[in-house]
Amino acid sequence: MSLRTAPPGRQADRARTASVDRTRRIRSRRRTRTADLMIAACWASVALAVSLYLAYGGLSEVTDLASGLTAVGIVTGLVGTDLILVMLVLAARIPAIDRVVGQDVAMAFHRQLGKPALYLILAHGVLLTIGYAMTDGSNIVALTIVFFQGSDMALGYLGLGLLVAVVVTSVVAVRRRFSYEAWHLIHLLSYVAVLTALPHQLSASGVLAEGTLQRGYWIGLYVLAFGAIAVFRFAVPIVRSARHGIRVSAVEQLAPGVVSIHLSGQGLDRLQTAGGQYAIWRFWTGTTWWHAHPISFSAVPTARSARITVRDLGRGSAAVGRVRPGTRVSIEGPYGIFTDAHRVAPRMAVVAAGIGITPVRSLLEHSDLRPGEATVVLRGGDLGETYLWNEIGELPSMRGNTVFSVMGPRPRGLGTWLSAEALARGVTITSVFPALRESDLYVCGPQSWADLVIRDARAAGLPAAQIHVERFDW
Incomplete structure (x- = not known):
């Protein structure tokens, strides 16, 4: 029996491939751990807010139903406010967060926290009003009117109203009725909502008494949230724009x-x-x-x-x-993390439709691809959607790699990302990408279309960690 040795050049290629794959796996595990730590930090901030309240005797004044409702109302207000400040941190476009999970994932988590935060703040207002009314033996409506007459409480109600407007207009069914510009302007009210509630929160000396760790924690969280926005949403872009002209x-x-x-x-x-x-x-x-x-x-x-x-x-x-x-x-x-740096598998599969060709073109330009490593599918409804297609095959990185085009309208009612002509020929995602499970899949195009590509990829057994999506919706 004799052992067959690969030529030196092929051995070098295999060693390089193994080294690259190992580096990708290490980076992927590191990003996953960091992402888990970020999520843990978000929930730890909520736990810390409640723990500090309890540590400073939050339950010591609970003696009956009225004081119990008041205490629960305070806790819901603290948790709701904490979540809103976490949301602002997620929306601040902090580079460290973007490098690990990307802005789309950060903003998805931001949106998920919106409704719970609103419900908690609403519960805060309702429970406190009922608790105070039961304590004083007064009418709830009359007490609410009295609250409106106080400047701090009035600001709290104003902040609540603004927050309701932001969350309601973020619901998909409502959001689609607005232009992006109008929706974006309304969404900026979230900053105002939090700021208007600050005097109301700090005036509650029983909760945030001066000289306590609790007060320091909340001021620090406010500084972190609005400081991050001031630095990364305003200061850095201004300086960067001036520098590059x-x-x-x-x-x-x-x-x-x-x-x-x-x-x-x-x-x-x-x-x-x-x-x-x-x-x-x-x-x-x-x-x-x-x-x-x-x-x-x-x-x-x-x-x-x-x-x-x-x-x-x-x-x-x-x-x-x-x-x-x-x-x-x-x-x-x-x-964005729609980049080659976030690959975890040895091969690359790319599907782009319409204006989704934009990031795909620069992705392929910047990727260090070996011959046979990448397969690209360009999807267009007609010849009018083939812009930048001619540049893909001319990229140095695409030498020895495959580019397919799938043209024509999709069949109605079948829920497919392929054209009717491709379906008639028996084309599937696995026939286009035979090594799909050993690939990172990059998908860019309209959301409903991209969702169909992802559905087929997941049905073919592709893990979520190997799917990268760049969406053009809001």
Whole structure:
């Protein structure tokens, strides 16, 4: 029996592949642990808020039903406020959070906390009012009117009203009735809601007495939440935009309603943008200055140039597509984990539809791919949706890799992401990606369409950790 030895070049390739895969697994485990610690920290803050209340004798004054209701009302208020401040931290676009879980996951958790926080704050108001009324033997309605006459309590009610407006307009069925710009403006009320409730909370000296750890904890949490917003949502973008001096250099029409905006500036490579990421852009014109737009890079920035590609999906994005060369541009970011750095498997499978080609194009440009490692499916309803397709095959990273195009409308009522023609030929996700389980799947396109791709991938046995999605909804 003889042993067959692989050629030196092939041995080197295998060693490199094993090393890369090992590094990816280590990074994945590290991100998972960090994400778990972040979630634990969120819930630990809630536990700490309640523990501090109990440590300073929160239950010592409970002697009857009225005082019991008052105590429970105080606890629900503390927990609800804690959750709201955690929500603000999640929405502050802190780089450490973005690198671990991405802004889309952070904001999904942010939205999940919205309703519980609102219910707790509502319970806080109701239970305190009933408890105080029972203690004083007064009428609940009359006591509520008295509360409104006090400045601190009036601010508390105002904050509650603003919070209700924010949460109600965040419900999907309601949110779809608003333009993104109107919804975003309403959502900014959450900052005002929390600030207006602060005097009411600090005035409750029995709960947040001066010189206590409890008071220090709450002030620290407020400083963390609003400090993070001030730094990462305002200060850093202002400094970064001034440093790079970004302006529109050209606007290129790709298809009806689709343009590539070419940008120029200084040291744009120092943004350290990874392929697949996006940034929040503000174009300083009379019709666009008041609203920032999340738009993906369609090419990895060089020292003096960058490119984004925009589709007309509403009044705001349509206005962006009409900006002129010379327009000054502000940037916030880059953000996102739709990148090669978050791969955990040896192969890459990519599916993009419509404007979803934008982050996919820069993702592939920035990926270190070996021949045969990647398979890309480009989905379009017609020839008008093939913008940037010609650039995919020309990328150096795609040499020796496969690109498929799936054209034509989808059949109605079948719930598929494929075209009718592809289905008739028996195409499935596993026929397109035979090594799907050994791949990281990157999906980018409209949400309902992307959900169908993910459904098929999960049905084929692909773990959630190997699925990466970039959505273009809000």
